Amino acid sequence: MTADDAARMEAALLAVADAGIDIRHALFDRFLDAFPHRRAAFLNLDAASRRMTDETLQAMFGLAQGEGWVWPQIAELVVTHRNYGTLTAAEYDAFVDMAVDALAVAAGTAWDADCDAAWRRQAAALKAMIHRALAEWQAALPEVRRRAAG
Ligand code: HEM
Incomplete structure (x- = not known):
């Protein structure tokens, strides 16, 4: 299943590269529209948006x-x-969701239902991993616990 996902995901990445589209612009416009209070944290938006x-x-x-x-x-x-x-x-x-959305738009006709399912499945896995990291740092570091509690 994941080998199939990787092949479908790679096809979309190649289509976007062939089209010469840099998705970071659409992604960051949308993300910072949704979370405008975060804009000031980006001291070098050009560099950070690439990475x-x-x-x-x-x-x-x-x-x-x-990959391990x-x-x-x-x-x-x-952290x-x-x-x-x-x-x-x-x-x-x-x-994470907005990154997949931006990729879907950029991939155009190369994006089909199987490709969408593959990216969404791995997006769900990445979000779960981020949640686990947030929880583990919160459990490990008292000051993270205090800040999360407000
Ligand atoms: C999967 C999600 C994310 C990944 C992979 C990621 C990755 C990165 C990377 C690699 C950098 C550059 C660090 C460096 O050059 O030292 C960075 C910077 C940054 N990220 Fe993220 N990030 C993610 C999510 C977020 C979210 C949700 C926010 C919310 C605001 C955020 C805010 C920032 C900020 C403020 C910077 C520093 C920008 C600057 O100094 O100009 N990131 N991120």
Whole structure:
């Protein structure tokens, strides 16, 4: 199942690359419209939008391929993102879903129901992994617990 997912996901990535579309612009416009109070945290939006978009897509593709690096990378990302504020699971979920939405638009006719199911399945796995990282850091670090409690 995940090998099929990886093949379908790669086909969409290649279609978007062939079309020369950089999805980060649409993704960040939508994300920052939904969470305008986060705009000020981006000191270098151009650099961050490239890395956040690439790493989100790579994490989902890596999960489809059963790659072991995804969990440590996500665990590290969640703890370092505390520097940018107390980010909620809902914000992470929205970012991941919006990344897939932006990819779907950019892929055009290369995006079919099977491709959509593959990306959505790996998006769900990534969101679950982020939730686990949020919960584990909260349990491990008292100051994270205090901040989450408000
Ligand atoms: C799967 C989700 C995400 C991934 C993979 C991701 C990844 C990254 C990466 C790789 C960087 C660059 C770090 C560096 O250069 O040192 C970054 C920066 C940043 N991220 Fe994320 N991120 C995610 C979600 C979020 C969310 C939901 C927010 C909410 C606001 C956010 C806010 C930021 C901010 C404020 C920066 C720093 C920007 C700057 O200094 O200009 N990220 N992120």
